[in-house]
Amino acid sequence: MIQEILVEERALGYKLTRQVLSRASVTIKEIPTYEDYPFPFRPWPELLSWGKRRLFLLRYQGRFFRNCPGTVRYLCCGYRIFHFGEGCPLDCSYCILQAYLNRPGLKLWANLWEEGWPELEAALREACQRGQVLRVGTGEFADSLALEPLCGVAEELARRFVEMEAPAVLELKTKVALSEKWLSRLPKSPRIILSWSLNTERMSCEEEQGAAPLLERLSSAARAAREGFSVAFHFDPLILYPETPEDYLPVVDQVFQLVAAERIVWISLGTLRFIPDLKEIAEDRFPETRIFCGEFITGLDGKRRYFRPLRVAAYRKIFQRIKEHAPEVCVYLCMESPEVWREAFGFTPQERGGLPRMLDEAARRVCDLRPLSGNPE
Numbered sequence: 001m002i003q004e005i006l007v008e009e010r011a012l013g014y015k016l017t018r019q020v021l022s023r024a025s026v027t028i029k030e031i032p033t034y035e036d037y038p039f040p041f042r043p044w045p046e047l048l049s050w051g052k053r054r055l056f057l058l059r060y061q062g063r064f065f066r067n068c069p070g071t072v073r074y075l076c077c078g079y080r081i082f083h084f085g086e087g088c089p090l091d092c093s094y095c096i097l098q099a100y101l102n103r104p105g106l107k108l109w110a111n112l113w114e115e116g117w118p119e120l121e122a123a124l125r126e127a128c129q130r131g132q133v134l135r136v137g138t139g140e141f142a143d144s145l146a147l148e149p150l151c152g153v154a155e156e157l158a159r160r161f162v163e164m165e166a167p168a169v170l171e172l173k174t175k176v177a178l179s180e181k182w183l184s185r186l187p188k189s190p191r192i193i194l195s196w197s198l199n200t201e202r203m204s205c206e207e208e209q210g211a212a213p214l215l216e217r218l219s220s221a222a223r224a225a226r227e228g229f230s231v232a233f234h235f236d237p238l239i240l241y242p243e244t245p246e247d248y249l250p251v252v253d254q255v256f257q258l259v260a261a262e263r264i265v266w267i268s269l270g271t272l273r274f275i276p277d278l279k280e281i282a283e284d285r286f287p288e289t290r291i292f293c294g295e296f297i298t299g300l301d302g303k304r305r306y307f308r309p310l311r312v313a314a315y316r317k318i319f320q321r322i323k324e325h326a327p328e329v330c331v332y333l334c335m336e337s338p339e340v341w342r343e344a345f346g347f348t349p350q351e352r353g354g355l356p357r358m359l360d361e362a363a364r365r366v367c368d369l370r371p372l373s374g375n376p377e
């Protein structure tokens with residue numbers, strides 16, 4: 001998919017740059033800086049498509065380890081992010097990054113290991129001292145594994161993470177299938193959570209270009225679970241069309257037919273939500289899509305959402321089906337209010353100590369965290 005790799009002069013010499021260049025089989029160019037790069041003069045939707053095929057290696061100057069931006073006025077899960085790059089070679093019509101990021105191209109931070117890892121390492125040490133659970137992910141501004149064959153970031157990160165022996169879990173969130181060979185190189189630890197965003201077969205085919213078919217994602221999850229990793233699933237975004245949520249129920253059934261429930265650390269549900277700018281960009285880039293045609297309200301965070309009764313009805317049915325299969329699996333809503341939790345699930349996170357605590361407890365149970373001792377293996 002990638003046609004060109006562009007490396008900033010100041011990014012040369014870093015470990016990640018050497019790694020990517022040694023694996024690359026496409027044209028490589030050196031550029032003075034990303035900021036000064038002469039991007040083609042095209043409308044933003046076209047520039048986005050252009051950027052999907054170009055990988056930039058940059059020296060990043062911001063914070064690598066940070067809180068998930070979450071949302072205002074809805075419940076967040078207290079997730080932490082290890083920020084390894086931005087952009088994704090896959091192309092989902094609903095991808096928020098199309099409107100959220102304002103600079104084109106796939107970007108990897110060349111100085112990740114030299115300057116980024118120490119930030120995470122310090123947080124892991126602190127978690128060890130305090131015995132507090134740390135939930136870390138890399139899939140907020142990128143797919144955690146889509147560029148893995150080229151960059152190897154997830155593999156190296158998993159190795160370093162497990163060596164730290166902290167009460168922490170690393171979630172690698174993706175829509176790609178895993179190769180057996182890659183999986184065999186990862187340290188087999190329940191503290192590594194391999195997680196997949198799931199949708200119906202129809203939505204996966206129509207709206208998620210470049211992503212693995214549903215069955216391949218589930219087969220990868222089944223293999224990961226068998227090999228001792230923890231796994232998670234995110235039904236997000238649920239796209240509500242007339243048959244919904246009935247179309248999602250067989251997907252839930254398939255999850256539990258293929259994957260051992262005791263290896264599933266959590267399952268999240270979230271309906272389609274988007275900032276107003278996204279609709280125009282996405283409809284320009286994906287003229288066939290109909291997902292933005294429904295009726296939406298503007299939520300308290302300024303994002304468009306389906307009407308509350310529609311969201312609640314979908315969450316309730318999917319939640320009930322999950323619980324029929326596995327009453328113990330932690331299910332949570334992404335960016336919803338306590339009222340929606342109560343209507344859909346019959347309880348609010350506050351009644352269970354708060355959403356972060358619910359997830360920490362799920363991690364302790366499934367990922368076998370032992371706060372102040374050694375590697376769970």
Ligand code: SF4
Pocket residue numbers: 087088089090091092094095096097141142143175
């Ligand atoms: S996989 Fe995720 S990051 Fe990549 S295009 Fe789809 S929604 Fe965006």
